[in-house]
Amino acid sequence: DAVMTQTPLSSPVTLGQPASISCRSSQSLVHSNGNTYLNWLQQRPGQPPRLLIYDISKRFSGVPDRFSGSGAGTDFTLTISRVEGEDVGIYYCMQATHFPRTFGQGTKVEIK
Amino acid sequence: DVHLLESGGDLVQPGGSMRVACAASGFTFSNYGMSWVRQAPGKGLEWVSTISSGGGNTHYSDSVKGRFTISRDNSRDTLFLQMNSLKVEDTARYYCVTDVGPVGPLYDNWGQGTLVTVSS
Numbered sequence: 381d382a383v384m385t386q387t388p389l390s391s392p393v394t395l396g397q398p399a400s401i402s403c404r405s406s407q408s409l410v411h412s413n414g415n416t417y418l419n420w421l422q423q424r425p426g427q428p429p430r431l432l433i434y435d436i437s438k439r440f441s442g443v444p445d446r447f448s449g450s451g452a453g454t455d456f457t458l459t460i461s462r463v464e465g466e467d468v469g470i471y472y473c474m475q476a477t478h479f480p481r482t483f484g485q486g487t488k489v490e491i492k
Numbered sequence: 493d494v495h496l497l498e499s500g501g502d503l504v505q506p507g508g509s510m511r512v513a514c515a516a517s518g519f520t521f522s523n524y525g526m527s528w529v530r531q532a533p534g535k536g537l538e539w540v541s542t543i544s545s546g547g548g549n550t551h552y553s554d555s556v557k558g559r560f561t562i563s564r565d566n567s568r569d570t571l572f573l574q575m576n577s578l579k580v581e582d583t584a585r586y587y588c589v590t591d592v593g594p595v596g597p598l599y600d601n602w603g604q605g606t607l608v609t610v611s612s
Contacts, residue, residue, distance in 0.1 A: 415596065417596060417597050419598065419599055421537075421599065423537075428587055428602040428603065428604055428605060429529075429587075429599075429602055430602070431598060431599055434595075434596070434598045434599075434600070435596065440598070470536075472536065472537055474537070474539075474599065476591070476592075476596075476597035476598075476599060479542065479551040480539055480551065480553050480554070481527070481529075481539035481542065481597075482539065483536060483537040483538065483539065484536075485536055486536045486537070
C-alpha cells in the first residue's frame with residue numbers, strides 16, 4: 381500500500397502569510413499511463429471534503445489561485461500563498477494511482 | 493449541478509447489517525467509477541471501496557474485505573454499500589464520492605455523508 385505521510389500535522393499561520401504542507405508517499409505515484417494521481421482536499425469544519433488540486437498541480441474549478449500544488453514521484457507540496465480566514469480547516473493529500481486509495485493523516489491549518 | 497445524496501445510516505448493534513445508498517444526479521452516473529470513503533468521529537479520511545463505471549470491477553480495503561459489498565444500479569443512478577458483520581470500529585460517516593471519470597480519479601464530488609453508528 382502507498383502510505384501517505386503529511387507534515388506538519390498542525391500549521392498555525394498568520395493571516396496573509398504563506399502556508400506549506402508536505403506529503404510523501406512510500407511508493408511512486410506514477411501510473412502506468414504516465415499520469416500521477418495525487419490530489420489535495422480541503423475539509424472545513426462540519427463539511428465534507430472538497431477537491432482543491434488534482435494531478436499534482438491542476439487547480440480544480442472554482443479554487444482560488446492562492447492554492448498551488450507541486451512535486452513529482454513521491455514528494456508533493458500544497459502551498460497557500462496568502463492564508464485567508466476561510467482557509468481554516470484540515471487538508472489531506474490522497475493518491476488515486478493505486479488500490480487501495482490512501483489518504484494522508486491530515487494537516488490542520490488554523491489562524492494564529 | 494452534481495448532487496450525491498447518501499441515506500440509510502443508523503444505529504446498529506455489533507454483528508448486525510446495514511445497507512447505505514447514494515442517489516446521484518446532475519451527471520452521467522454510468523460514466524463514473526464510484527467510491528465510498530468513511531470518516532470516524534474526529535478522525536481522518538479512510539477509503540473503503542470502489543466500483544467501476546459498469547459495475548464489473550470492485551476493490552475493497554483490507555478492513556472491510558469479506559464483510560462489505562459495493563454495488564450500483566445505473567438504471568437508477570444509485571450506489572450501494574451492503575455492510576455485514578459490523579464492528580464498533582466501523583462507526584463513521586460514510587461519504588459517496590465520484591472516482592474514475594473522463595478526466596481521471598478526481599474525487600471531485602462528495603455527498604454530505606450518512607452516519608453509521610455501531611454500538612450495543
